[in-house]
Amino acid sequence: MSTAVPQDTPSSQAQPDGTPQAFRIGLVGYGEVGRILAEDLRAAGVAVSAYDLKLESPSSDADTMRVHAVEFGVELGASATMVATPADLVISAVTASQTLDAARAAAAGLRPGTFVLDVNSASPKAKRDAAQAVHAQGGRYVEGAVMTSVPPYRIRVPLLLGGPHASAVEPLLKQLGFAPTVGSADLGVVSATKMCRSVMIKGLEAMVIESLASARHYGVEDAVLASLKETFPGIDWEKQAAYFFQRVIQHGRRRSEEVREVAETVRDAGLTPWSAEGTAERQAWMADLAEDGVFGQRGDADFGRSPDWRTEADRLLAQIAKPKL
Template identity: 70%
Template sequence: MTAPKIDLKTDPKQWNVGLIGYGEVGRILAEDLRKQDVRVAAYDIKLRSDQAGGALRDHARQHGVALTASHSELAAQSDFIVSAVTASQAVPVAKACAASVKQGAWFLDFNSASPGAKQRAAGMIEAAGGRYVEGAVMTSVPPYRIKVPLLLGGGDAAALAPKLVELGFVAKVASDKLGVASAVKMCRSVMIKGLEAMVIESFTTARAYGVEDAVLASLKETFPGIDWEKQGAYFFQRVIEHGRRRSEEVREVAETVREAGLTPWSAQGTAERQAWVADLADEGLFGQRGGKEFARSADWRTEADRILGAIKSKSKN
């Protein structure tokens, strides 16, 4: 039998906020919370790396974010935990935090995981006396920052929603049933992540045949509301920079489709294309991560030409 949940500090701006995952999303949330003088601590497995961890430690010092040595250390001191890690780590992180989560502490699962994964994570946190709420981030975080549209789910979602709003989030409850918010996110991602992969495949192939202008003109005629040049550049750069994380997310999308009883042919292909681009990025094709060449280019053709060059080079070897 678990201990009864207790009420923590009622003013969310007095919470000790713990961020699990100090990547792009975690750092944005940290910056926006620290601007409100909210106490923030963070943990990321990359802190163990001298190279990757150095940049994270520099950011934390700059913004007054305390860093911890483990998931459990962070969970033990946090009133409100946000898990923002790669999709495959959503359940393992919940398990690690459950070992020391404070009674009554909030656990917001920000991850793009399947409804089944969210339910498993919830079971671990709630069995330990924490209050689990699933969060489904409905679009790219950077343009909106902390105000990114967020759907909440679970029995404690309605209680957490107004507290998140006080902290600056734009959150609304999708359902008191776990898995509904995630299902909305996952089904949307079949389209959005799939469109990214299709644009890279279509545009790069068109570039190889020298027909890209005709293809874009045809797309503009069919979908006049989309600036395909701008959208293409955006999709290329997002996948180049975040393809590894995106491929993991789409594998969770595929699992969501399987849980519904369908074979995820589209999602599986999208995951493979996203991972393929990530492999090229890891090989240094697009420059160093965080370098100028990862800034969004106004012309996707530069990246398509690099991809085609890499294909030709590999075919010769």
């Protein structure tokens, strides 16, 4: 299945036989989100190349990426610059702290007019700095704010677009299978929307883990859950708690980096980010425990996937009860 390309994209230029050139996506970042996008884009017949910093060092994550690339026909590049050079569209899906570095590296290889879609969870200031780096090299930067968890929706995850090139790239993204909506022509607006939402969502994850792990310690978890159900009857707190534990165990490091960007967003608004900073610390703390093997071995099929949050809370409590050496 081939994907039609709008006439204002670089790949609409015809080959000698009159057919359009093959459309190519360059992914900078090949973690969970990058691999999901790669799978769906490859299923649509789109050529995909990818680069990730973790590919530069031996690790289980790097091994996972290489196996995945072979399975789905993704070409792995040696750098973000090399991946960006032949691309008609570059998608940046890295951790929040790498947003600007990724934009600069990709920009160095861009052809004039190439779109760069930045879906990273970074502050409005970071997005504006990234845009400046891309525009300086003749690229067309578009900030993307992913408005909910990617795995359930995959490529169809709700995506707000921002910046002066948002309207131009929207038809292309729809043809590729995305579900974009133009949020604002001004850079930073959709990222502010994402960041302010994350004060609540990522904060709720941290609060649920802290509340229920403590309740488990005191043996009052059933009473706490019953009270929560009475106050918020529309939420299945057992399932929600299990999901929060799962996501933070699996992705706490990435989440903590995002919430540090959230804190900067709050600080830029003139508020002291007490909640965001506490959330970032709790998420990073969970990431440390996960990396120490408290919740099992990363890469195992059941890692961080316990259907009952109590299993993970008990592991957490057992770890912190150990004597400090």
